[in-house]
Amino acid sequence: MIFIHIKRIVLGSFVSFWRHGVVSFTTIMVMVLAIFMVGSLILFQVLLTSTLDQVEQKVDVIAYFKLDAPEDDILQIRELLLRTSEVNSVEYISRDRALEIFKDRNSDNALIASALDELGDNPLGASLRIQAHSPGDYQSVDRFLREGGFSSIDKVNYRDNELVYERLALVLSVARQTGLGIVVVLGVIAFLVVFNTIRLAIYTAKDEIGIMRLVGAANWYVRAPFLVEGAMHGVFASVFATLMFWPLTLWLGPKAKSFFGGPDLFIYYTQHFGSFFVTLLLVGVIIGVFSSFVATRKYLKV
Amino acid sequence: MIYFDNVSKVYSSDSVALDSVTFAVEPKEFLSLVGHSGAGKSTLIKLLLAEEKPSSGNIYFESIDVHELSRKEIPYVRRKIGTVFQDFKLLPHKTAYENVSFALEAAGRDDAEIAADVPHVLELVGLADRADHFPHELSGGQQQRVAIARAIVSKPDVIVADEPTGNLDPLNTWEIVRLLGKINELGTTVILATHDKEIIDTIGKRVITFKNGRVVSDDKKGKYRL
Numbered sequence: 001m002i003f004i005h006i007k008r009i010v011l012g013s014f015v016s017f018w019r020h021g022v023v024s025f026t027t028i029m030v031m032v033l034a035i036f037m038v039g040s041l042i043l044f045q046v047l048l049t050s051t052l053d054q055v056e057q058k059v060d061v062i063a064y065f066k067l068d069a070p071e072d073d074i075l076q077i078r079e080l081l082l083r084t085s086e087v088n089s090v091e092y093i094s095r096d097r098a099l100e101i102f103k104d105r106n107s108d109n110a111l112i113a114s115a116l117d118e119l120g121d122n123p124l125g126a127s128l129r130i131q132a133h134s135p136g137d138y139q140s141v142d143r144f145l146r147e148g149g150f151s152s153i154d155k156v157n158y159r160d161n162e163l164v165y166e167r168l169a170l171v172l173s174v175a176r177q178t179g180l181g182i183v184v185v186l187g188v189i190a191f192l193v194v195f196n197t198i199r200l201a202i203y204t205a206k207d208e209i210g211i212m213r214l215v216g217a218a219n220w221y222v223r224a225p226f227l228v229e230g231a232m233h234g235v236f237a238s239v240f241a242t243l244m245f246w247p248l249t250l251w252l253g254p255k256a257k258s259f260f261g262g263p264d265l266f267i268y269y270t271q272h273f274g275s276f277f278v279t280l281l282l283v284g285v286i287i288g289v290f291s292s293f294v295a296t297r298k299y300l301k302v
Numbered sequence: 303m304i305y306f307d308n309v310s311k312v313y314s315s316d317s318v319a320l321d322s323v324t325f326a327v328e329p330k331e332f333l334s335l336v337g338h339s340g341a342g343k344s345t346l347i348k349l350l351l352a353e354e355k356p357s358s359g360n361i362y363f364e365s366i367d368v369h370e371l372s373r374k375e376i377p378y379v380r381r382k383i384g385t386v387f388q389d390f391k392l393l394p395h396k397t398a399y400e401n402v403s404f405a406l407e408a409a410g411r412d413d414a415e416i417a418a419d420v421p422h423v424l425e426l427v428g429l430a431d432r433a434d435h436f437p438h439e440l441s442g443g444q445q446q447r448v449a450i451a452r453a454i455v456s457k458p459d460v461i462v463a464d465e466p467t468g469n470l471d472p473l474n475t476w477e478i479v480r481l482l483g484k485i486n487e488l489g490t491t492v493i494l495a496t497h498d499k500e501i502i503d504t505i506g507k508r509v510i511t512f513k514n515g516r517v518v519s520d521d522k523k524g525k526y527r528l
Binding site (some may be wrong): 001004005008016019020207208210211212213214215216217218219221 | 351353373374377378380381385391392393394395404405407408409410412413452456
């Protein structure tokens with residue numbers, strides 16, 4: 001019995017979807033716009049997160065060691081730093097490596113090269129380049145290095161840039177919160193647009209719902225085809241919306257990459273095509289079914 | 303079979319649709335409910351179908367108080383009462399065949415039964431050749447015959463027709479009245495609400511007359527008295 005009902009509901013939904021052509025088409029078009037907005041928000045978040053991460057990665061604190069600091073001490077401090085929760089990575093730059101970098105950086109400056117030759121000995125100390133998880137963590141990294149009693153440390157450059165760290169931490173935090181706020185607000189608007197479109201579509205069928213009830217159809221039997229139709233609207237709309245991102249990201253990807261320095265959106269789109277489509281599909285189907293469920297409830301009270 | 307026990311329906315203090323109405327309907331009876339517009343005929347039918355609740359009193363269908371039923375149980379009673387309305391109430395996006403078969407599908411009848419019964423009923427109402435037409439492709443009289451086919455296809459115990467000829471020309475009116483009479487002769491109880499004098503006088507069966515929500519007469523072989 002249950003299979004007969006399922007077969008009738010699914011078949012009936014397809015027939016109704018086809019016969020309500022204009023309403024189905026309009027609903028799908030509105031849903032395409034809303035789901036397209038959701039997809040855009042996903043790509044916007046990808047771009048924003050990647051840009052902010054890149055800014056964060058450009059920030060670090062460098063602990064400079066005295067010339068006679070033993071390498072074992074430096075490596076031990078490196079281990080201790082890595083064990084703290086704030087530190088993401090620590091790069092050890094030995095005295096030799098520091099000299100190499102310095103020479104590379106000043107290879108076209110003959111004066112510096114001859115001055116180094118005259119000195120004979122390597123004047124540069126070893127250093128640790130420390131990257132914290134967020135700019136707000138650098139203060140505690142600095143405190144750890146200063147209050148840890150590490151006598152081999154000559155200088156930590158945190159104090160020179162303290163204001164920059166604080167400002168950056170604030171800017172990144174505000175940017176992330178604003179980004180999330182935009183996503184939430186636009187997401188809610190997209191949902192409301194779809195919800196009300198489906199409500200209007202079902203409003204046009206309110207008399208039909210009443211008639212079905214009067215000829216003895218149970219509530220679930222009346223409601224189920226509307227839910228299936230809602231899901232169908234969601235499926236079609238998410239397929240269209242996902243495909244629309246192909247030319248868009250192809251055109252916009254390189255431009256956005258050069259402007260933001262983030263990932264190429266087209267590459268992101270093609271690499272994450274499956275998860276991107278499934279996310280939009282779920283959004284479409286869930287909104288379609290939920291809106292239909294809520295909209296039919298009102299007219300089932302006959 | 304059907305029993306209205308002291309039923310009142312009050313929408314507001316100056317709008318009393320039914321006032322202490324009591325009467326019974328016997329199996330296989332043909333009962334006409336007569337009254338001017340607003341006399342309470344349609345309200346009575348809405349109460350029987352549990353579309354609305356009475357302000358007081360009880361309505362029994364086969365000894366079940368229909369207003370004691372839960373929302374889930376109401377469809378089971380409605381499947382035993384075939385309904386025909388003045389505005390036909392057909393599903394506009396379903397063909398004549400699908401409108402009739404919907405009542406059976408909703409009741410969970412199997413495909414073989416539906417395939418056998420629906421053409422038979424459409425033939426009975428003279429619409430076998432219009433089965434694939436949508437309501438907007440049919441005349442008023444044809445639409446009402448589809449509605450009658452839908453009402454009788456599940457072999458209900460009673461047919462309730464609320465002003466079924468209100469939107470029809472004289473020729474179609476008599477066609478519908480003739481159909482209802484035939485259905486009654488085959489053993490189905492028919493309750494016909496109308497304010498058409500000619501129909502009532504021609505049928506010559508039991509007539510209950512309503513005025514301002516009250517029963518003013520109940521005659522076994524009644525005539526139109528308003």
